[in-house]
């Protein structure tokens with residue numbers, strides 16, 4: 268990945284999946300351009316930035332069209348172009364990640380969709396012009412709760428279904444411009460976001476017990492698979508969802 272510039276959205280701390288992906292990219296020689304959601308997340312990122320070689324970074328809330336446009340304009344000024352985008356961003360109201368799905372509020376549904384699914388379309392709209400002619404690659408992080416009803420995942424499962432469908436439509440739309448779009452479906456990992464899902468520890472325990480590999484995955488596992496999809500080795504792959512879940516999703520019982 269020497270000479271490749273990859274924009275990574277979604278590092279909150281050293282447990283973040285985006286941090287694992289950034290480490291894998293850096294090991295392979297990529298140059299990183301990072302976002303942080305707000306000032307607080309910026310301070311958190313400052314504390315671990317040296318572990319990523321103190322990369323270029325800028326505040327960008329993905330719900331703001333203006334902020335996203337400004338982020339990519341700044342990337343263009345700094346690096347002259349872009350080779351990849353990592354979308355590792357999601358949110359939902361805590362009260363919607365547990366209890367009855369039927370009680371999902373419109374506000375909670377809209378928030379989950381905006382941050383976790385629509386934002387991918389927005390990143391591609393502003394990022395694609397920087398990747399044209401460079402064989403760009405975009406990846407988004409998803410979870411099996413998009414295709415199966417996972418207890419408590421609720422509104423986020425619906426957002427992930429929209430995200431995965433968006434991956435296919437974006438792949439179709441951007442493919443003729445030489446840009447690939449894929450998703451990585453990670454098994455459960457204990458992160459800041461995951462701590463909001465009711466009964467998360469029980470999900471981890473069940474995966475360790477029942478997945479073919481009899482373990483949970485790590486951010487390193489996910490980082491290396493994401494790096495593959497971002498690299499030339501995956502040049503023929505677009506519109507796909509690659510499961511990195513120790514095989515859990517193939518089990519019937």
Ligand SMILES: NC(=O)c1ccc[n+]([C@@H]2O[C@H](COP(=O)([O-])OP(=O)(O)OC[C@H]3O[C@@H](n4cnc5c(N)ncnc54)[C@H](O)[C@@H]3O)[C@@H](O)[C@H]2O)c1
Nearest residue numbers: 277278279283284304328329356357408455456458459460
């Ligand atoms: N942890 C898991 O078990 C798991 C499994 C599969 C998929 N995922 C997905 O991986 C991705 C990363 O999550 P994570 O588990 O690393 O958690 P995390 O909390 O470390 O990362 C989530 C990130 O989203 C950012 N974010 C939220 N709202 C934002 C906004 N409006 N603008 C900009 N950034 C915003 C946060 O700042 C944070 O950096 C998410 O899409 C998540 O759904 C997580």
